[in-house]
Amino acid sequence: QSALTQPASVSGSPGQSITISCTGTSSDVGSYNLVSWYQQHPGKAPKLIIYEGSKRPSGVSNRFSGSKSDNTASLTISGLQAEDEADYYCSSFARSSTWLFGGGTKLTVL
């Protein structure tokens, strides 16, 4: 099983919106509505920001939103803020009851 594909880096200015893609296959992203997104700041454990494709855990800003089309999931961050600068990872349930992660995307707030 291969990791999910994410862009290595994205950037945006404060107040702008950015979208991070996460491409899988019909055996994972395309088959299940079980995509999660994590935010990770340096030296910290990942923090869940989206689960089941588009749901936000309690306490997560509504500036974070998730969606999916076919084999590609997307994370959109609107109204970029300096504290959004971090690494972002997607994850998807896959056949044979396993979970896959993306390679991660480094978000730079200009």
Next chain:
Amino acid sequence: QVQLRQSGPGLVRPSQTLSLTCAISGDSVSTNSAAWNWIRQSPSRGLEWLGRTYHRSAWYNDYAVSVRSRITINPDPSKNQVSLQLNSVTPEDTAMYYCARDGGSGLVDVWGQGTSVTVSS
């Protein structure tokens, strides 16, 4: 408030067994509504899901294909903890290891503090 506290050695010799423990507070390892995962992270491999254990009238395990022949995840209800054993380690197993709770459908909302493990002679 659910908390996960990891313990285990930070240095393992090549070909030996990596053993880590994750003590659970605020929840039960035997709950029918969560799964207990081990995940690792390294600069070369990024985040990698290793496996999980969960209880649904019986105990179940799922493991990543990449480590399936070398990994064992065991629940210990008497101590309310979960353990990870990874056999025959190589330097490629050097990573930060995390235990994490999945509250259902990928709701991995609680993480341990992480254990940095180096495989070296």
